[in-house]
Amino acid sequence: MTTQIVLPVNPEQLRSSSSGSGEPAWLTDSRVDALKLAADLELPTLEKTKIERWDLNHFGSWTSSAPALKEQLPEQVASFVNLQENSNLLVQQNHAIVFAQLSADLVEKGVIFTDLQTAARDHEDLVKPYLHSIIKPEENRLSALHSALWNGGVFLYVPKNVEVDIPLQSIFLIDSTETVFAPHVLIVAGENSRVTYVDNYISGDYSESIVHNGAAEVIAKDGAKVQFATVHHLNATTTDYTIRRAMLGNDASIEWIVGEMNSGDSASETLTILKGNGSNSDAKVIAVGSGSQRLNYTTKAVHFGKSSESQMITRAVMREQASAIINGITKIEKGATKADGQQTEKVLMLSPKARGDANPILLIDEDDVTAGHAASVGQVNQEQIYYLMSRGISREQAERLIIYGFLAPVVSDIPLEQLQQQLQGLVERKLGQ
Incomplete structure (x- = not known):
C-alpha cells in the first residue's frame, strides 16, 4: 500500500x-x-x-x-x-x-x-x-x-x-x-x-x-x-x-x-x-522506551571478507505501554571463510503493558564459519530483587541497580565522559527515577 x-x-x-x-x-x-x-x-x-x-x-x-x-x-x-x-x-x-x-x-x-x-x-x-x-x-x-x-x-x-x-x-x-x-x-x-x-x-x-x-x-x-x-x-x-x-x-x-x-x-x-579480510565490527545499542512509544531498532553485519568478525549487543528497557522490536541480523556471504558473527539481544520489561520482541537472525552461506546468537525478553528477575533487599537495599534501589547493570555494557563504553554522564542521566529520567 x-x-x-x-x-x-x-x-x-x-x-x-x-x-x-x-x-x-x-x-x-x-x-x-x-x-x-x-x-x-x-x-x-x-x-x-x-x-x-x-x-x-x-x-x-x-x-x-x-x-x-x-x-x-x-x-x-x-x-x-x-x-x-x-x-x-x-x-x-x-x-x-x-x-x-x-x-x-x-x-x-x-x-x-x-x-x-x-x-x-x-x-x-x-x-x-x-x-x-x-x-x-x-x-x-x-x-x-x-x-x-x-x-x-x-x-x-x-x-x-x-x-x-x-x-x-x-x-x-x-x-x-x-x-x-x-x-x-x-x-x-x-x-x-x-x-x-x-x-x-x-x-x-x-x-x-x-x-x-x-x-x-x-x-x-x-x-x-x-x-x-x-x-x-x-x-x-x-x-x-x-x-x-x-x-x-x-x-x-x-x-x-x-x-x-x-x-x-x-x-x-x-x-x-x-x-x-580481517575486518571487525563491534556494535552496542541501548534503548529505553516509555509512554506509548513505538520503537524498531535493527543492528546488522554483512560479512564478505575472510576472517572478518562482528559482535552485536543490544539492551532495551520498556516501561508503561511502550513497545519495541529489536532485530539482530548476521549475514555471512559465500566465500567469507573463517568469519565469526556473534549477537545478543535482550529486552527488559518494567510494566505488564510494555511489549518487547527480540529477533536474532543468522543467514549463513558459507560452511567454514562461526556464528551464534542469544535473545531474551522478560521482566525484572525477582530473585535478584529479593537477594539485594536481603542486604538492606530497598526494592526501588534494587530495581535501579539491576537496570543499570543490564545497560552497563553500552553505557560504560561511551568514549566521552561528559556524554557518558549525560546518557546516565537520560536513562534515569526515562525510567522516572
Missing part, C-alpha cells in the same frame, strides 16, 4: 534553491533525481512494524540558505560540551551549521571537519565518490527524501596514517519545526588512520510534529579504526528515522555505540558491511 506523503518542495524549487546557494551542479542533480524517486517509492519495510501508521508527513520547509556562524554556542547546547576540553566541535541548529571549531594541530595534519554542504563545494574529490555510496536513494521513500533534502550535516576526513586522540563532536539541535531537519554524517577514514566521532541529537521547546530523517555513512579504508558514538534524545512530537552504515576495508574496524533515548516513535538501522 502506498501512503501519501506531501513533499516539502517540488523539483523546480529544489533545483533553483540548490544552485542558487552555490552548491555544485553534481549535487543539485543528485538532489533533484532523488526527489523524483521519492514520489514513486514505497516506505521502508520494518519487521513487525506498520510504519505507514506513523506520523511521517511533517518535514518542514526545505531551504539551502545558511545562517552566519555564531561566536557563542546556542544556549541549549552549552551544557553538552566543554570547549576547554574539546575544541573540535560542530553544532547544527535546525537546518544549518551555526558553530564550527577545529584545533590548529588537526588542521595541520590534514584533518577536515566541516559541514557537508561546504565540503561538497570545497572538497568535491573527497565527498562525491562516497556521498550516498552506502545508503542509496533508490532504497525506499525515506532514503530518497533524505538524499534530496539533507541539510547542514558533517564531513569528517582523516588522512592516511593520521591518528586523532581527542574525540570530534557534533551536536544536532532542533528547536523549530519550520524547516527540514535532516543532517547527513559522512566520515572517510584513510588507510591506517584512527578517529573517534561523537554526536548528540537534542530537542528544544516545541509541540508541533516533525520528522527527523537522518543518515550516517562511514568509509573505513584498509587498517583504519573508527569509533562512532551517538545519543538521540528527541522529544515526543518528533518521529526519528535514522540509518547508519559503515563499509570496512582490509583489517579495518568500527565500534558503534548507540543510545536511543527518544521520547517519540523511533526506528533505526545500524549496519556494517565487512568487505575486507
